[in-house]
Amino acid sequence: MAVAAPVRLSTGGEADSEPALAHRFLYYMRLMREAEDRIERKLYRQGKIVGGVYVGRGQEAITVGAGLVAQPDDALFPSHRDMALFFLRGVHPRQVFAQYMGRVGGLTRGREGNMHMGDVKLNIVAIISAMAASVPVAAGAALAFKYRSSKNVAWCFFGDGATSRGDWHEGVNFAAVQKLPLVLICNNNQYAYSTPLEKQMACANVADRGPAYGLPSEIVDGNDVFAVHAAAQRAAAHARDGLGPYLVECKTFRMTGHSAHDPADYVPGHLWEQWGAKDPIARLERLMLEKGWADRSDLDHVESEIRREVDEAVEWAERSPYPDPSELTDDVYAPE
Amino acid sequence: MAVAAPVRLSTGGEADSEPALAHRFLYYMRLMREAEDRIERKLYRQGKIVGGVYVGRGQEAITVGAGLVAQPDDALFPSHRDMALFFLRGVHPRQVFAQYMGRVGGLTRGREGNMHMGDVKLNIVAIISAMAASVPVAAGAALAFKYRSSKNVAWCFFGDGATSRGDWHEGVNFAAVQKLPLVLICNNNQYAYSTPLEKQMACANVADRGPAYGLPSEIVDGNDVFAVHAAAQRAAAHARDGLGPYLVECKTFRMTGHSAHDPADYVPGHLWEQWGAKDPIARLERLMLEKGWADRSDLDHVESEIRREVDEAVEWAERSPYPDPSELTDDVYAPE
């Protein structure tokens, strides 16, 4: 069985057949994994990456499962571990690598680094560093959709740690009161930097916070891309129907240090093993083989195609020039 | 039956007999009512009050019921509608009137106004204007108690509207994670300025927010001083036992405008009637008469005694001088 030609742009939401969906999941999850691996494990060590590196290894099912539910005009608010959202919207890996290398070819032309990127035309809003600052902003995007009576939804992605911030609370509360079309996707990877969940919150689940805002919340296996996808569809339907925000907590694990320079010694060893065995990509591949949606050579083909795509993208990025210092003071304000 | 001589200083927590407790409740609730009435309905209109006036009319059972559970060394964080907390700790009405008149005799020597007052020696922390800013600060006071292995508790009072703020969330979450001895007393008077509850939060009760922090919360009739007192005892016991924060939501109604200049036209008329009939002082008095803990003349006596006390305090305050401008730049920093 041949691999479906990688569809770069998500058409979102429509009822894909399960096998077709599986192939799309796999493509974007693998692409994210390969791009991030290349950055974290190779380019960073080669000194080719500027600044810090945060990856979503082990969490790809969340980004892709939810991201593929989003409609093209929905607003996306990625966290720092959601690279695939950019690919789903048609951002080329070239642009992402150039971003990480501080080149003009990056989405921010070298003004910003790593996952701090956005694209106005694609309706992807760049995070700022402060965790959860995007939550009220996403609520505002949702307000704009309601204001215009459009059926769009704002998708806000964040981690467990971000829910401790006041902005998270204010944003969710405001959206709930105003019944705004906001979907909240939490990747609960059980750590915030070195801080384990029990030092972050005294409730067992992030989803336990839903009732505080009168909003529905559910917990899904964040390493099961079909489960995430299904939950995201419920969430989006709820939001599009004008019923207000909806919270999906995806249980997962951060299969890296906080960032590339963090060996994460504070994580008990058995957790790596336990969660390594649950790798969402391996799991999806097993399912596809089991169901007969793909055979081994199909999967190998996806992998080698992606590797080639990434090789090419890295090369392109390395040829992209650095920004010229003469641009330093441009764009602080709108041109007169 | 003679009225017990007004005991100014709460000895807190001990098992008072019900009738004795009722008399203490009555005294402080009436004193708060009389002092605030005098300020809002007389002195303010006479132009003798400086700045804005916020009163707790109809909410006295909350302040007094909870306040009388506090131990003398517990830290108190009053909201802007909790005047009786000051009286309970031995602040003289004179000082309160002087505070409202911007005189040197006020607790802040004229630097601050109205309920923005505190007393370091009495462990009463002055609020700042920003709603809920006291919540993390109260958590910090509770942290200090835990740090010192003392059995004290921090008591934080706030309104329904304050729970929308990020600081409320951050403070409660931090206290819950650290299992700090913090008692959270919410006066849910159903309005925040002109904003009714349903525009403030999408959950039915403030207590519904407890589970988001893994903390016990309960709802009481905030116009029943015995009920508030009993709930506050449960809360304090929980906190003193090292089990962490505890939230008590007291349902009540703000029987005034937001402040003295607000006619509160936005409040539907029937609510005034409905809640007027539930006045906590009248209710307590009825109970005392019913139970035979007092007769009409006892109650009249309390009222007239308090009126005299307040008359005298107002006179004193009016004789208290204004601060001297030469003090303007003192106390910005500690003396060298």
Added chain:
Amino acid sequence: MPTTYLEAIREGMWEEMERDPSVFLLGEDIGVYGGAFKVTAGMLDHFGERRVVDTPISESAIVGAAIGASLMGLRPVTEMQFSDFITCAYDQIVSFAAKCRYRWGAAVPIVIRAPSGGGIHGGPFHSQNPEALFTHTPGLKVVAPATAYDAKGLIKSAIRDNDPVLFFEHKALYRRIKEDLPAEEYTVPIGKAKVVREGRDLSIITYGAMVHAAMEAAGTLDSEGISVEIVDLRTLQPLDDDTILASVRKTSKVIVLHEATLSGGVGGEVSSRISERAFEHLDGPIVRIAAPDTPVPFSPPLEEAFLPNAEKIVEKARWLARY
């Protein structure tokens, strides 16, 4: 019929909302109640709940939501109930709103209205002038009108501006200042100061309520033979260097005046630009007049001692004129 400063702001917003359906309001108690100061009175009735949105007590969410709505193409105008609460939304303003354009080319056309200033016995949290907390953050524009004319013209420009604009409106001017406004539509450009009084001997560079104190002082000084020029900055970021420097070159003596406290205030920035670029023209020290470095005190005698006023200005101006 003269229009008050407060009405002028309302009129400006009203006109912009009529003109542009993407303009809407967001704030606490701005709907039924019409705002703590009644600036938005009547707007809910006219424009409806969709365009006049009452919010929970969540300054950070108000500004954050405004940013998000603006990123989707709307033009939100937010109200802080008192400018003192703007610090609760600080991170959204200086980290999110201010930097989007530079970082990733995204426009954030929001307005943050902030009723500010003392003289109403509001004490430490209802009297502050926090403009200088924002003039160190590139990407923000900061406006502070002194007259009804400018208040209307500047709020309209702020709403049309494609960058985040902080609009500091002075509470003590709300009902005290009025004037006849043009019947026809007009705007006042952001970034342009105005010489509101011509003079020869010294320049007072100021803004907001202090423009009126300076005018009063100038009257007194005039009768003493000291001719004072007054520059109303109107916009505090970006500063209108040309107008400032032209006045200094003309008079050679400068007082920089504001109601906010002295240290770290806007006056330092103005003063240092002058000493950097008009050094040769100066015939005396650049004098700053401002409130002393304390919180705003509550009690009337303290607040009176705290606030700059005509008398204090006259005294310093006499000294400088003699210099």
Added chain:
Amino acid sequence: MPTTYLEAIREGMWEEMERDPSVFLLGEDIGVYGGAFKVTAGMLDHFGERRVVDTPISESAIVGAAIGASLMGLRPVTEMQFSDFITCAYDQIVSFAAKCRYRWGAAVPIVIRAPSGGGIHGGPFHSQNPEALFTHTPGLKVVAPATAYDAKGLIKSAIRDNDPVLFFEHKALYRRIKEDLPAEEYTVPIGKAKVVREGRDLSIITYGAMVHAAMEAAGTLDSEGISVEIVDLRTLQPLDDDTILASVRKTSKVIVLHEATLSGGVGGEVSSRISERAFEHLDGPIVRIAAPDTPVPFSPPLEEAFLPNAEKIVEKARWLARY
């Protein structure tokens, strides 16, 4: 064995915690992890969980809790993971901590440590120098050490201080700067600047990492026959006017230098104090050197163009010396 700037801060905290049982630490990832920059490495092991408290991601709660604990008599030392996140705690700092003493006589002896500064390709949110966001708020003290000696001496003074102290430590100095520290205990007083290089022809008034850039520039200028005096402010609020003015009176020419962006920066305040009080002594304009008014850019060539450095200082100094 020389002690790094980073170790000096740790040593200072360590000694104070040994000395005073009411001192404790509060921040994100400061325990097991030892802090994002490892400033608190080893302190959890030594002092235990009671005194080294890991918190949720809640800057406002961190500062708020510190205030509350301090009001009950403790001396909390908080860490912001990066100084860029201090804006999330802004209201607690400028509204609560800063004003308690003035308002109701309550001492708030807290320290807020904030790793700041650029040069590490951290981009807009991991490189800022936010000190000037705090120097307009009376009641706060603001400290920014440039050397290991001062870092240790000032963190100790900050912990002993009875007012809230913001401690801006420069990330680029953490491991780059080291020196032998005295074996015996010492402190460095808050509020005192230091002449770190004597000179005749012009004064550079600066602080933090820029002290080192100024020293480098002074070396070059010296070889050209221009003798530069360098004042390290060390404390930015309250400013040490005496030391600043003495240097200006001596050299008559001044450069005010900082890494933070120009407008609204600390440099404006310093410059305006000089022009106000040493006008007669000036032989040239007061020149400010600072980063341009933009967010901190990420890409190396942009960041290099953004940051002030010895070369840029030399160029301006030559011009001023010739003036």
